[in-house]
Amino acid sequence: MREESLDFLRAEGVSAQLLDEVLAFRKYYKLEEAEAARVPVPLYPYYGREVWEEAIGALLAGEHLLLTGGKASGKNVLAEGLAAAFGRPLWDISLYVNADAASLIGTDTFRDGEVQLRKGPVLRAAECGGFGVLDEINMAKNESLAVLHAALDFRRVIDIPGYDRVQLHEATRFIGTMNYGYAGTRELNEALASRFLVIQMPVIPEADVQRLLLGKYPTLRPEYAAQFAALFDEIRKKSESGEITSRALDLRGMIAAIGMMARGLSPVRALRLGVVNKCFDSYEQTLVSDLVAARLPESLEAGRIFA
Incomplete structure (x- = not known):
């Protein structure tokens, strides 16, 4: 569905202007061959023209997205479809109550006789212009997600203690998903929530x-x-x-x-x-x-x- 994704969106009636801009985005931000295999080929399509247009418009504007809604509303299907439509590599970042900054950004490892950084999924997505899906973002502790604040706002940087200050690739986008009412979920920190544009996912008709x-x-x-x-x-x-x-x-x-x-x-x-x-x-x-x-x-x- 890499090329077919745009044909699907045209058939769904998504704005031609938005799709032209998506195509320009894909042509401008060239995909590294090493990451091409990470561009998803969605197994299921997401149906919903208005949601598609809102999501595409937000990502084209350089914003990050938060998809909220009940079970079986298609949050992860839409997130995968967006990565396919934009032609960007995708990292699925499953968050849970014990997730910490190291699991997101990276940890020290001993390799070739020296201590090196083993990069986490957030850092990898940030460096190569990928789309990072922060799945069930309201299950992780707010203090562990604080490391994302500078990445998600106008600074677009990740400061790694003991290592470099990493500037996000211009094509990098993060898409959070969340359900309310599940065991282990919590209220999303206001400072973090303010860094996303929010789409309330409707029930699938x-x-x-x-x-x-x-x-x-x-x-x-x-x-x-x-x-x-x-x-x-x-x-x-x-x-x-x-x-x-x-x-x-x-x-x-x-x-x-x-x-x-x-x-x-x-x-x-x-x-x-x-x-x-x-x-x-x-x-x-x-x-x-x-x-x-x-x-x-x-x-x-x-x-x-x-x-």
């Missing part, structure tokens, strides 16, 4: 879920793609209303379940593995099983849902 499933499995019959999309939407509504937790709201699990159906496993059994069993509470499992049963009979064979 039922029609776009259907498009996603048909794009992944072209032989899936449209009437069954509609059933799966409607099932996912029903699970989302029950999760939002507090009837169940968000464990079963797993689009990856549903896509994987359809993949098992393509290999012959019955739809109900596949959905049990990919969706229902994500709930560890028996009451929730029963509720989600009832939703599946209301749309797909136990006797339905996998062969019937594919053309």
Whole structure:
């Protein structure tokens, strides 16, 4: 999807002016051959013209992005798609409660008889003009993220104690993602939040879920793609209303379940593995099983849902 990504965005109706500027960006910032393999080829597209335009406009303006929203809203899919569209190498930087400055910037290591810096993902992205995805940024401790303040504001530098002061490559962008309400999350430090432009990711519409499933499995019959999309939407509504937790709201699990159906496993059994069993509470499992049963009979064979 490196070249195809722009064709996809044109088909989605994204502003031609923005896409021309993205193309100019790609031509101006040449990609080092050593980093070419890091330019992602997204497995799934993100559907949503307005979100695409907002995100592209922010990155073209030299800003960093913070994508917030509920589970299965496509934050990481969009981040990967942006790196592909801009033709930049991508570093996925998973943050967690014990993440520290050394894991982000780099640590000392002994090599060739001397102490050298083993560069972390933030530093590597900064030096080569990459896109760094700060995944679940509100899980890391605020004090460990303080090292990013100078990198994310107008200074665009990383000061490494005992080493050089590194200026960010002009093409470097950081994209943070975050969910609210997950165990281990915390309020994002105001000083850090002010360094991002924020996009509130909308819920994926039922029609776009259907498009996603048909794009992944072209032989899936449209009437069954509609059933799966409607099932996912029903699970989302029950999760939002507090009837169940968000464990079963797993689009990856549903896509994987359809993949098992393509290999012959019955739809109900596949959905049990990919969706229902994500709930560890028996009451929730029963509720989600009832939703599946209301749309797909136990006797339905996998062969019937594919053309």
